[in-house]
Amino acid sequence: MAVILIIDDEKAIRKTLTEILSFEGYEIDEAENGEEGLKKFKAKTFDLVLCDIKMPKMDGLEFLQKAGEINADIPIILISGHGDIETAVEAVKKGAYDYISKPPDLNKLLITIRNAMDKSVLVTETKVLKRKVSRVQEMIGDSSPMKTIKETIEKVAPTDARILITGENGVGKELVARWIHEKSNRSKAPIVEVNCAAIPTELIESELFGHEKGSFTSAIKQRIGKFESANGGTLFLDEIGDMSLNAQAKVLRALQEGKITRVGADKDINVDVRVVAATNKDLLQEVEQKTFRLDLYHRLSVILIHVPSLNDRRDDIPMLVEQFLKDICADYGISPKTMDDASIQLLQDYNWTGNIRELRNVVERLVILSDKKIMPEDVKSYVLPK
Numbered sequence: 001m002a003v004i005l006i007i008d009d010e011k012a013i014r015k016t017l018t019e020i021l022s023f024e025g026y027e028i029d030e031a032e033n034g035e036e037g038l039k040k041f042k043a044k045t046f047d048l049v050l051c052d053i054k055m056p057k058m059d060g061l062e063f064l065q066k067a068g069e070i071n072a073d074i075p076i077i078l079i080s081g082h083g084d085i086e087t088a089v090e091a092v093k094k095g096a097y098d099y100i101s102k103p104p105d106l107n108k109l110l111i112t113i114r115n116a117m118d119k120s121v122l123v124t125e126t127k128v129l130k131r132k133v134s135r136v137q138e139m140i141g142d143s144s145p146m147k148t149i150k151e152t153i154e155k156v157a158p159t160d161a162r163i164l165i166t167g168e169n170g171v172g173k174e175l176v177a178r179w180i181h182e183k184s185n186r187s188k189a190p191i192v193e194v195n196c197a198a199i200p201t202e203l204i205e206s207e208l209f210g211h212e213k214g215s216f217t218s219a220i221k222q223r224i225g226k227f228e229s230a231n232g233g234t235l236f237l238d239e240i241g242d243m244s245l246n247a248q249a250k251v252l253r254a255l256q257e258g259k260i261t262r263v264g265a266d267k268d269i270n271v272d273v274r275v276v277a278a279t280n281k282d283l284l285q286e287v288e289q290k291t292f293r294l295d296l297y298h299r300l301s302v303i304l305i306h307v308p309s310l311n312d313r314r315d316d317i318p319m320l321v322e323q324f325l326k327d328i329c330a331d332y333g334i335s336p337k338t339m340d341d342a343s344i345q346l347l348q349d350y351n352w353t354g355n356i357r358e359l360r361n362v363v364e365r366l367v368i369l370s371d372k373k374i375m376p377e378d379v380k381s382y383v384l385p386k
Contacts (some may be wrong), residue, residue, distance in 0.1 A: 002025045002117060007037035007063065008079060013102065017050060020106060034058030040068050043230040045334040048116055049076045053084045053311050061091055061334040068095050072336045075116035079104070120224035139179055140323050141316035149176065156303045158182035164300045165278040167307035170357035174238060176307055180233040180276055189233030194226050204247045206263050215264020227260045227271045232310040234274045241281035241292060250298045275300065310352040310359060318347045320356065324363040337367055339374040344377045
């Protein structure tokens with residue numbers, strides 16, 4: 001249910017608008033002046049604001065300016081008396097969505113509100129999409145392990161050296177791979193990811209190298225593999241410890257010779273690809289168990305980067321939480337929420353078995369279930385085990 005804040009010093013106007021909009025299914029909150037309205041605007045997330053222009057203590061124009069500094073994405077519709085029309089038009093130029101005259105026309109009021117909310121949804125969706133495609137997420141943290149990783153990336157990214165990234169599930173190995181690509185000379189070409197653990201053994205070769213039409217039962221047309229798709233760029237082989245020995249042999253050949261062969265084809269194809277691999281397994285132990293090729297391990301591990309668990313970099317948790325709060329609130333199109341120091345300390349003391357991925361999920365849960373400021377009781381209720 002959408003929540004609307006009505007700010008007007010005339011009780012009769014507030015009552016009328018509340019009755020009309022409540023009947024239409026909206027949840028309503030009221031304030032009798034701009035000062036009270038701004039306090040509520042700061043404390044609670046609204047989908048839309050109806051605000052009178054002439055009010056004591058703080059008028060509608062001052063409220064418009066201050067509310068825009070807090071969250072410019074929430075549409076504000078001004079309520080204007082006959083003598084306020086010119087002021088209302090000027091306010092629209094300064095960021096108000098629209099204005100309605102007193103006494104409000106029911107049809108115009110409802111249409112204006114509906115259009116404002118539709119536009120607000122589109123603006124939020126557009127911002128989310130732009131954030132997702134515009135650039136790589138920042139590597140957050142100033143702990144000693146993170147400083148070492150960042151320094152290593154700065155040194156090795158401009159080269160074509162193959163890199164093996166190790167670490168537990170959820171620590172951010174993919175993010176490290178993407179930053180290596182972002183800072184490399186191949187950044188204008190694609191980075192192509194293959195999750196070796198998610199692809200069935202019988203399909204991994206086709207996924208990596210492509211296939212010709214009719215090369216097997218379901219091959220109804222020719223397919224380009226990930227090596228070709230990443231030509232000129234970076235191929236990120238995630239969870240490479242789960243790759244079959246047969247596929248490992250073909251990847252080794254591709255790394256040695258810079259050539260691949262599609263399944264069902266005889267012709268070699270030259271590829272120029274930088275390979276970055278990642279695993280949560282001890283590959284040398286896998287070599288001893290004869291499930292991973294030693295020669296491939298040496299080909300992949302020119303540079304080794306180990307990403308520590310979140311429990312080994314607890315000093316980074318405040319920075320991570322701050323960024324996650326900002327990103328998640330932006331994704332949901334709500335005013336930014338904050339977390340007090342005591343709550344953050346509880347998170348720093350927690351045992352993070354799921355690492356960064358678990359922390360982000362926890363912050364998202366707190367954003368959804370908590371009020372404007374996330375308090376220790378929220379963490380105890382929604383995060384800590386009972």
